Amino acid sequence: NDEQTRKILTEYKKTLSPEQINGLTEENIRLQEWQSTPDSAEDIAKIPFISLTDIKREVEQLPIESATHDLITLLKHPIATNGIVYLSAYFDMNHLPDDDLPWVSLFSDLLGNLDTEHYTFSELANEIDIHTGGVSTEFNFYTDTIKPDNILPKFNMRSKCILDKTEKMLELAAEYTFKNKFTDIPRITQLIKETKARTQMMIINAGHLIAIRRMLAQNSRLHKWQDMTQGMDYYNFLNKLEAKIASDPQEVTDKLIALANALFNKNKLILSITSQEDDIKQVWQKISLLTSHIKTADNQSFENTFKPNTNNEGIIAPVNVQYCAQGGSFSQSGHEYSGKMMVLTNILRNDFLMQELRVKGGAYGILVQFSRQGNMFFCSYRDPNLVNTFEVYGKTSEYVQNFECTPRDFEKYIIGTMAELDMPYSPYQKGINSDSHFITGFTFEDRQQLRDEVLSTKIEDIRNYARLIDYVMKKHQIAVFGVETTLKENSNLFDVLIPAIPN
Structure with a gap:
């Protein structure tokens, strides 16, 4: 800290002669002059650079086609992928109250780390590694372009594989996302502690993100929600939850099961497939291996309130x-x-x-x-x-x-x-x-x-x-x-x- 630095420098100064002290002073003055002196135009002109006339004026067109099938919006991105299929599923979260958001963050961390209906969590991880390029979940807070205050929260599942492994990928993605057992209290307790430790380390190592979010959260619901799911408020949530699962584990498991039922809904679901056009058609023909595990419900958007501070x-x-x-x-x-x-x-x-x-x-x-x-x-x-x-x-x-x-x-x-x-x-x-x-x-x-x-x-x-x-x-x-x-x-x-x- 500053006090220790002062003590070290004071002791060091005692070992210097007056001439050495004057030398250091003059050196610092020269350094400050150099820092304040801009580079000469001649030196800058020596650096090669491109011109604005070399910049393309037109924005790149990203391939996308959309269609609706049985309440599901399908986004197709026909791109050359060397035989790889990229699948994303976006589940709407607008019907969840904001008190559920830290639970969603924890829920995402738990998926893939619990036993499921047909696999232990280690067996599932091995199957995913053998047959796919990975399965993962995350959530994002998108914002409406026309109305930036309108936040569009989505829970995302992503996976990828080569075309021949499509059926296995869809089966494993369904298992990973929809078939978790939330009854193993010791395992969930361990995962909460691990998540809490990771969050603590993130806070200490990302002070800039914490400062920015906490500052903007004064009048921005978006940044308030980010802090609730990734920052100091999330750490406080995990701190309380660690005590809660010790005293009332059934309440915690009931909440996780209820959240899974609320999250996964065909209504407003977006599925995205990126691959060659013919490959997209083949994936879509097998998509029921994933979607058959998703219920249909008519959820109403929840009007969350935000109080600036x-x-x-x-x-x-x-x-x-x-x-x-x-x-x-x-x-x-x-x-x-x-x-x-x-x-x-x-x-x-x-x-x-x-x-x-x-x-x-x-x-x-x-x-x-x-x-x-x-x-x-x-x-x-x-x-x-x-x-x-x-x-x-x-x-x-x-x-x-x-x-x-x-x-x-x-x-x-x-x-x-x-x-x-x-x-x-x-x-x-x-x-x-x-x-x-x-x-x-x-x-x-x-x-x-x-x-x-x-x-x-x-x-x-x-x-x-x-x-x-x-x-x-x-x-x-x-x-x-x-x-x-x-x-x-x-x-x-x-x-x-x-x-x-x-x-």
């Missing part, structure tokens, strides 16, 4: 650096999301905030995001500072308002942004991306508009975002995941100090 949190953790997050909603400032914000992100992340927080301030890195949901954030990564970091965030709008650069440099910012849009994707990932676009209503025209906005960005567009950033920064919505002594020294910045891992 204004608690700026200092999160005390067993770390020796800070993760300082500040941000909030920009939609109320009159701005809508645009691809031009991706260029702004690139500029801030690689220029102003990089120079101020990493090069000068000593932080390991900086995260910046403006999202389609109308939120933005800045977050430092492994940061030795706290107050200075928030002072830098406060100066960002002034930097943006007065932003200047050469046409060549600005073109580089746009090209760097296009690299994010033009990442190469595997056939599997193309299918997953197409599924996401279908679920959220993100059309081909939306994707083309985003690309056009990036490519048409001007310096004046960047300057126009100064008011947006100033609006959000003045709200002073923050969270810091960091060292106890540092947080307590600056407790005036926070409404509450809380432990990352409760005792």
Whole structure:
């Protein structure tokens, strides 16, 4: 911590002569001058780079065909996959109350780790390894493109195999997902403890994610739900559940069985198959091996309520650096999301905030995001500072308002942004991306508009975002995941100090 570092440096200084101390002082002055001096135009011009004229204007068309069969929506992605079949199932979760969300997270962790109707969990794992490329479950919170506040939660099952193994894959996927025995209390207890330990390790190792989510959760249901299923709130849930299963194991098993009955429903189910066109037809002819295990029910969407809060949190953790997050909603400032914000992100992340927080301030890195949901954030990564970091965030709008650069440099910012849009994707990932676009209503025209906005960005567009950033920064919505002594020294910045891992 800082106090130990001071003691070490004080003792070291006692061993130095006045000449050595002066030498170190002069060396630090030269370092600061070098850090503050921009590279010369001559040196920069030596670096080869492509031109905007080399960038393709049209967005890539991702193959997708949709049809409805017996309440099930089928998404077909005819792509050359070298004989591999990729299958995804998306079960709607809109009928679940938000109190069930941490249970869904645990439920996903349990699948594949319990005995099933026909296999022990180790036998099932061996069968899956022998016959398929894997079976897994996860859940995602998608957001509606037109109404970003509309969250679309889905429970996903994914699997893959070569075409000849399709029948076995479907049988094993059904066994993995629908046939679990939730009666082995000692095994479930062990898995809850393991999940709790993994979650604790994740929290400690991902302080930046914790700080961002907790900060944005003040006024974002999406980030509140993420914390409930992957963050500190989820850890607290597991902590209580560990005690609950010791005192009332039947209540826990009843809840898991009830959740399985509520989750798996043909109504609003989406099935996605990515493979060659003829192979997709063969898979679909055998799909009843999976779908015959799924019931049909008319579930009504549950109207979950969300109450914003204004608690700026200092999160005390067993770390020796800070993760300082500040941000909030920009939609109320009159701005809508645009691809031009991706260029702004690139500029801030690689220029102003990089120079101020990493090069000068000593932080390991900086995260910046403006999202389609109308939120933005800045977050430092492994940061030795706290107050200075928030002072830098406060100066960002002034930097943006007065932003200047050469046409060549600005073109580089746009090209760097296009690299994010033009990442190469595997056939599997193309299918997953197409599924996401279908679920959220993100059309081909939306994707083309985003690309056009990036490519048409001007310096004046960047300057126009100064008011947006100033609006959000003045709200002073923050969270810091960091060292106890540092947080307590600056407790005036926070409404509450809380432990990352409760005792």
